[in-house]
Amino acid sequence: MNLNTSRKIISNILHLVIAFSTVAFLLSLVMTFTAADQNFFVNQFASASLVSECNNQLNAKYEALASETNIPARVYERVKTDFPTDEALRQAALSVFSEENETLYSNNKINYFYELSVEYLEGNDMSYNEEDIQRSAQKAAEIYSEVVGLHNMGMVAERLADFSSEFPKVTIFSFVIVLVCFPAMMIMYKNKKDGYFKAIGGIFAGSIASAIGSMLFIVFNPGGGINILPEIHKSSIVKTSVKEFLILAFISLLLTASSFYVMRFADKKIRDED
């Protein structure tokens, strides 16, 4: 193998490594500021469609409860006014990161429904047994928790903590690899223009690849592979992931345009050497 062939092989490997690292860099960068971000996580639980679905669920379940307890549904449904569903959903999501209870089931909530029921019964001169009302208030609080609260979130806070430590590491690591490979590529070529084309071409290839990959994902696979219940939470997560990959596609296209411009600039400004 002569020197020329070895140089070609090594420069192609470096080109591939730069392209691959660019993909890793872009993907992990976007994930650091989206999937690993606490605010991004909380905001996905405040989508208008999720709030509307939760309100419909509360209406349907409180209608059913009303038919069993002889207390009108509107009494239970006042919870939507006193504790707006969008705020309650955000509170549940925020509670995942604190010691608070993300299920939103508590003695306070039972007492709240108890007070509402008693207020209605006394206002209408109806006799009642305190323990019976306590039981129906407990059921009302359970319904609220089932619908608006978050369940089985045990390890989600740890997962987000892992995300926010791992993704930035990948971002920095892939950036360093590109930084190291770039001068290495320049050393490989006597003709600096070829060196620039090969090195920046790697970034160009990586950024187009990220744009292609993310756009293919948005078009052909939204929701595929995600299996979360209830369906409305799944669609909320799917919408969020589509948003993430749209951001990735946009940043990738920006980098593609920039790297193309730099290569064009190098083509015009740097003279070929033999």
Add this chain to the structure above:
Amino acid sequence: MDRLFLKRAVYTPLCLALVLGIALFVYLKINIADFIPLYNNTQYAYHDEIIKDAEAEKTADYEEDENACVDDFEKNQCVGVVRAGDGYPIRYDMDYSRIQASVSLVKGSKAFGDTGFAYIYSSNGNAKKIAKDKSFTIGSVFGEKSYTFKEKKSFGSEYAVLNYAPDCESAVIIYYRNTKTAGFTSDYIALVYEEVK
């Protein structure tokens, strides 16, 4: 644009980008669960299947099936109808929000007509209407079966109801949470209907 420039700087990275882009898509398709903050295959809230047409909910739509098996039913599937009171569709493991128009065949129940007991949860209003008839028939995927009233019992919990085995070969146990004026009392009332062979 300069052809030589495109040949030297753009074509090769473009080909590589196509391959890497498709590889990235395949990678994301397979590993998307690693990029979402929630764990896959998990239930994070308990929502019901919302019924848009309340009138349609009252009609029982089922077909007799010789090979029907309780364990194969899907949640909320209409498996029959109680021909008593106003007539109530029987839905398997029914969502709570449907309780006004239907009754729920509880998981773990035996098939109607089989040796053992079918447990049906109902709202107290519907159960009281059913209780006015001392006998009724249940038309279901298991065929048409007749039942006659055997006894009424009170239990301290749902668990106690579901563990109650009346002294008969085959029966339907319709139970509900009791109420007096408002709210729930501490007891569950079970109405036992024995099958008439």
